[in-house]
Amino acid sequence: MRIVIDMQGAQSAGSRNRGIGRYSLSLAKAMARYRGEHEIILALNGAFGDSIAAIRSEFQSLLPSDCFTVWHPAGPSGHADSANDWSRITSEILRETFIARLKPDMVLITSLFEGYGDDTVTSVRTAQEVPTAVILYDLIPFIHHERYLENPLAKRWYENKLEHLRRADLQLAISESSRKESIEYLGTQAAVVINVSTAADSHFYPMVIQPELEMNLRARYGLNQPFVLYTGGIDYRKNTEGLIRAYAALPASLRRNHQLVIACSIQLADQERLQALAKAHGLMPAELILTDFVPEEDLVSLYNLCKAFVFPSWHEGFGLPALEAMACGRAVIGSNCTSIPEVIGCSDALFDPHDDQSITTKLERVLLDEPFRIKLQAHSLRQAAEFSWEKSAKLTLSAIETYHLEKNYSEKAREVPGTRPLLAYVSPLPPERSGIAEYSAELLPELAKYYEIEIILSQKELGPSWIREKFQRRTVKWFRENYSCYDRVIYHFGNSSFHTHMFELLQQVPGTVVLHDFFLSGVLAHEEWTGVKPGSWIEALYASHGYAAVQERLSASTPEEVIWKYPCNHAVLQDAQGIIIHSETSRALARSWYGAEAGSDWECIPLLRQPVSSDKARSDRARADLGLRQDQFVVCSFGLLNAAKLNHRLLTAWLNSELAADKNCILVFVGENAKGKYADSIVRAIEDSQCAGRIRITGWTDIECFKSYLLAADVGVQLRTLSRGETSAAVLDCMNYGVATIVNAHGSMADLPPDGVWMMPDEFSDQQLTEALTTLYQDKNRRLNLGVRAHNIIRTKHDPEACAARYAEAIEKFQDTSRTSVPALVSYIAQMQMSAPGEERLYQAAQAIDRTLSPPLKRPQILLDISALAGFEREGDLNNFTIEAVINCLSMQSMNYRIEPIYFCRNADFNYRYARKFIMKKIAFTENILQDDSISFGCNDIYIGFEELKTINKVDGSLEEMRASGVKIICLNEELNLRVIENIIESEKN
Structure with missing residues (x-):
């Protein structure tokens, strides 16, 4: 199976350095380590670019580089107020579409309840039907809503997330307690919620702290006595107030020889409140230590140095700090509530967190009763061994496997709907002198068994009377104005002037394309020669094959040489919802021109032929x-x-x-x-x-x-x-x-x-x-x-009957998969019942769509930064780049990469743009054919510049944003030439 893991739980500022972040990262790493035959893909939010390199590094030895994918939210969405609803929902649709394109058997959301205050975006089935599993940490805000959801915005945001949780196919609880909460409070079916538990990371283990390190730690944190440790945050449910009161109730002689250490980030107001509470209950300043933030390495040492660890929380999803302390071999006492008993696993170590005296009694015993403390220490190591990331990963994978086995998500033959959809049929028909016209006339009556069909014609006459009688005829103009009334569209494309109107029509109205001719260069060249669309052939050559093809077009002795060499079909293949071919030769040609994956989802259907008798x-x-x-x-x-x-x-x-x-x-x-x-x-x-x-x-x-x-x-x-x-x-x-x-x-x-x-x-x-x-x-x-x-x-x-049935299956399949296309995404967003956002929000959404959803057949790019060479706003040493060298590199034919000169433009929406006008002026003596759009970039692209790396990283974050999206940054220390580019391409292949 292909499992996509949404890694935002390990990315967001609110969770990245907390328990959820550690859980998300550790579980994902264990799943990658024990994945077996499964494929693991990590989905990363580009808004948290500073986290991407660190996550890539964590998985460097576990997953191939192409298993990291990056998407981008559509503007600021991390606020609960309704003013951000458009951006939030747009981002949800975009994220789901991005994930659906990965064709996962399951997507695992490591932290659903994210995004209140930042650009984390999580959702379940806002727009796409993708099997989804969600890690369920707890339902604390829902259960204790009077405490946590007093703010109407917070309540609105949380309830929205609960609706997404209810739509999940699987809830993977981190404890049996959390599992039961979902069943009891949400009414979730028991089979849907699986306890996959959790674990402490491997660096939590018993260790001897060297005297010098211990002395240093004690000096920094003010620890001059044996101490009782608590860590886990300052929150109402954490019961730190009850812990302080209970500790203060210990005999004064015991307190004089010990300290209570609360090791976690503490806001100034909380710090002052807790210190005032301690003072009110008779604690001396040295008896309570509030460390504020503690680095991970210090925390491990503190666990190992403490005399005992106490966990007084009255509600936890799991209680990871207790397990971390146990993994370090410390005596741990804790609450008898929610998940904590299953973590600690020893009834003698538990107390009632709602009763201060109960806490005091257990504290006194663990500090004074050495046999009891030693017993708890031994138990801690045995109990901690019951939890491991290997176990949690395997439970998670098993839950996903079982789900798919029971739900039978294997690919099935798609059924055409019972009522016949309305199909727009765009093709030449007799009496046009075209083999495709004759073929269409044979296909129409068979396809009409599955669809209501209207024919879209640019020709003036229609020959066979039976076609005129059976099918409604529409003009191209009428179709442009009324296309929304059709359920399906099919285009028959060939390399002749009968198909000239279809290129722009397909851009406006996507549909299934029957590719009768793989090469479409003849009809495009004809349009340019006849003046119907000046420059259209050059545009198509550039779009399909890059500058090398344009250079050949300009230098060829006869245009026919270029017509025969280059297919010029990229726009059609990219705009189509899906492609039907009649021979595997077309698929082989696609792979030879556009890479090994090209054409993999095309349908090959034999040309139908009405059987004849020839007596x-x-x-x-x-x-x-x-x-x-x-x-x-x-x-x-x-x-x-x-x-x-x-x-x-x-x-x-x-x-x-x-x-x-x-x-x-x-x-x-x-x-x-x-x-x-x-x-x-x-x-x-x-x-x-x-x-x-x-x-x-x-x-x-x-x-x-x-x-x-x-x-x-x-x-x-x-x-x-x-x-x-x-x-x-x-x-x-x-x-x-x-x-x-x-x-x-x-x-x-x-x-x-x-x-x-x-x-x-x-x-x-x-x-x-x-x-x-x-x-x-x-x-x-x-x-x-x-x-x-x-x-x-x-x-x-x-x-004919069998071929038509396969046509219907293919059309329905492509209609289904088109839900993840950019036109479908834009249409879905446009239909949202919301007031239209401002121009800035629309631009942000368009930019996010461009960076997130790569079009079909997009080859990786080599982005040559020629800013200074082209006279744009950029400094640098020109010795490494010359226009002759750049033009020479552009002539390189590579199936693996497109070579694209770019330049830095400080006033642009995004700082880098394609240098198309500059290049066209150099090779074609015109700059009016191509436009300098903002660059699109993504994983597997390569940026080549000529400045010191430390300098280019300072350019308004553009390069860092590219790097976060998976672009490889290369700074040349040698002169640019064809050999350099070839060496880079060869090294990337290897």
């Missing part, structure tokens, strides 16, 4: 309609003719085979011949051959003519090179019609079942293609059997 009668009619004789042997290649389809290779192989010599053999290219040199060369080769009368290029055909050629063909040949991630529908058409089909193992065609096609190598020879043509020409049985197998494969694997 001889239909074939004969089709041949007659096409002017082909029944005795002719017909080889067809389907689709637009261009260099990527290798039509010239087929033509050459056919002309070199014995088919060219047989006047009954016909070669037909069923499709439009692309314009240009390649098209002209095909036409000339046909005209120059001796078979010009038996070789046809049909030009564009309507669907009926296309089907007629499929019925008429004996052999289909579909070849590819330079695949752009598309799936060949024409191959599936040939197979569907039972046509024996020759392919080469390139791109998606390599995934075809080898028994359903004649599969040649990707880099096949002319001889191999000639052999394939000749064999299928000569061997009719082999040809027919191959066609039958192909038809059966399409009928099973590409069944």
